[in-house]
Amino acid sequence: MEALQKQVTEQGQQIDALRRQAADQDARYRELQERLSSQEARSAAPARPVPMPAPGSKIAEERPVPGGAAADASDTSTRAVRVGVAPSEETQAPPVAQLFEEPSILTPQGHFVLEPSLQYGYSSNNRVALVGYTVIPAILIGLIDVREFKRNTFIGALTGRWGATNRTELELKLPYVARSDSTISREIFTGSANDNVFNTHGNGMGDIEAAIRYQIADGRDNNKPYVVGGLRFKARNGTDPFEVPVDCVTRCIGNTTGTGLPLELPTGSGFYSLQPSLTFLLPSDPAVFFGGLSYTYNFQRNDVSRTVLNGQKEFIGDIKVGDVWGLNFGMGLALNERSSFSLGMELYTVAPTKQNGQTVIGSVRTQLASLLLGYSYRYSAKSVLNVSVGAGLTRDTPDLQMTIRFPMSF
Incomplete structure (x- = not known):
């Protein structure tokens, strides 16, 4: 019983650590969303390419995004996210x-x-x-x-x-x-x-x-x-x-x-x-x-x-x-x-x-x-x-x- 009680306590501590990591990830996600919204607000005019490198090509950037709730806090993986694309109603x-x-x-x-x-x-x-x-x-x-x-x-x-x-x-x-x-x-x-x-x-x-x-x-x-x-x-x-x-x-x-x-x-x-x-x-x-x-x-x-x-x-x-x-x-x-x-x-x-x-x-x-x-x-x-x-x-x-x-x- 003492061994089981000790194991439950350790797992509870791990769950608390994961919750803190998830909260940090969520805060980072909100910050990135606010930065992206401010960039879109500043660029009211559509970013039309002149000239574009090839017909149909689009501009893309790389930015970090949060992982799942069980992801490790040291994980710095990134994925491609399309930003800075002109609004669809003003495409060029x-x-x-x-x-x-x-x-x-x-x-x-x-x-x-x-x-x-x-x-x-x-x-x-x-x-x-x-x-x-x-x-x-x-x-x-x-x-x-x-x-x-x-x-x-x-x-x-x-x-x-x-x-x-x-x-x-x-x-x-x-x-x-x-x-x-x-x-x-x-x-x-x-x-x-x-x-x-x-x-x-x-x-x-x-x-x-x-x-x-x-x-x-x-x-x-x-x-x-x-x-x-x-x-x-x-x-x-x-x-x-x-x-x-x-x-x-x-x-x-x-x-x-x-x-x-x-x-x-x-x-x-x-x-x-x-x-x-x-x-x-x-x-x-x-x-x-x-x-x-x-x-x-x-x-x-x-x-x-x-x-x-x-x-x-x-x-x-x-x-x-x-x-x-x-x-x-x-x-x-x-x-x-x-x-x-x-x-x-x-x-x-x-x-x-x-x-x-x-x-x-x-x-x-x-x-x-x-x-x-x-x-x-x-x-x-x-x-x-x-x-x-x-x-x-x-x-x-x-x-x-x-x-x-x-x-x-x-």
């Missing part, structure tokens, strides 16, 4: 290697992104004009005007983006354009057997653009995409196409003593435009599917006159450039924590140009299509290098287009 789409003008994700609230970029485009085309009439399909009485056209375009731009709210982003783009055209032809109506080269250049500020984007849907539910709506406005502060002199002696229409080509190249479009758009992005680990729709409305210009040789003016009238419908889609794939690869296609259909309410002779609906490849490399925690290459799929599309972007977050 994963970034992909940028192919199109619209970025895949928005800038976090209060952050600023400065993006210098350089774009190079090359176009070439051949034009054959038959000036005469045919006796039979194999015999032409008259002249054949053959021209080979080559164009090189460099566009350097500085773009700034600012996260106004959790779901709203503002953008301003300042481009600088440098162009050079070469036309190889034989002088028409002269009977010359030698090719002539007509070179022209132009450089200066391009059309300034301003845009606003708003995240409509966050895609937190399965099989539902992120949706971002955008509105872009383009000014016409660049050199106007109607201001540059044209190689004509009197009139370009019906003129046979000039080439009809501009002596200088414009750096702007000459028209104000407004472009609403929708961008979709659907993560499907390890890939991300994206696409977009856009419509560009070009405002009409009234009482337009263009400049011909020697500063003379030729009245044209009211000009309405055709509006543009745009469609693009693609897929991004994360290669590792720092790099990703994208493949996409974009298609634009341009309506004919109208002069004084009538369709310009020779102006038809034009289809522009390009196949694009992109690569993105995270240079540091706040900077990313983006390279994209596009190849034209139609005769009216530039043969080659290469763009380098280097966005930096502040």
Whole structure:
């Protein structure tokens, strides 16, 4: 009986020790909960990653948690607990290697992104004009005007983006354009057997653009995409196409003593435009599917006159450039924590140009299509290098287009 009584006493002491350990563990647990609650209260805005190491990845930390009631007081084991994750209602789409003008994700609230970029485009085309009439399909009485056209375009731009709210982003783009055209032809109506080269250049500020984007849907539910709506406005502060002199002696229409080509190249479009758009992005680990729709409305210009040789003016009238419908889609794939690869296609259909309410002779609906490849490399925690290459799929599309972007977050 004495031995049993002693054993019961010892077990009672052990139970008291375990109760004290459980109380200490519970106090530690409450302290950790209070610290976590204070951290969440201080971070009212969602912590949206820019950029994320890979599509679908999330931030996690390690913190100690209490063991069971019978755990030893010296136990310091830890388990992974997900903290600092943005609230589900403000989730942010994963970034992909940028192919199109619209970025895949928005800038976090209060952050600023400065993006210098350089774009190079090359176009070439051949034009054959038959000036005469045919006796039979194999015999032409008259002249054949053959021209080979080559164009090189460099566009350097500085773009700034600012996260106004959790779901709203503002953008301003300042481009600088440098162009050079070469036309190889034989002088028409002269009977010359030698090719002539007509070179022209132009450089200066391009059309300034301003845009606003708003995240409509966050895609937190399965099989539902992120949706971002955008509105872009383009000014016409660049050199106007109607201001540059044209190689004509009197009139370009019906003129046979000039080439009809501009002596200088414009750096702007000459028209104000407004472009609403929708961008979709659907993560499907390890890939991300994206696409977009856009419509560009070009405002009409009234009482337009263009400049011909020697500063003379030729009245044209009211000009309405055709509006543009745009469609693009693609897929991004994360290669590792720092790099990703994208493949996409974009298609634009341009309506004919109208002069004084009538369709310009020779102006038809034009289809522009390009196949694009992109690569993105995270240079540091706040900077990313983006390279994209596009190849034209139609005769009216530039043969080659290469763009380098280097966005930096502040």
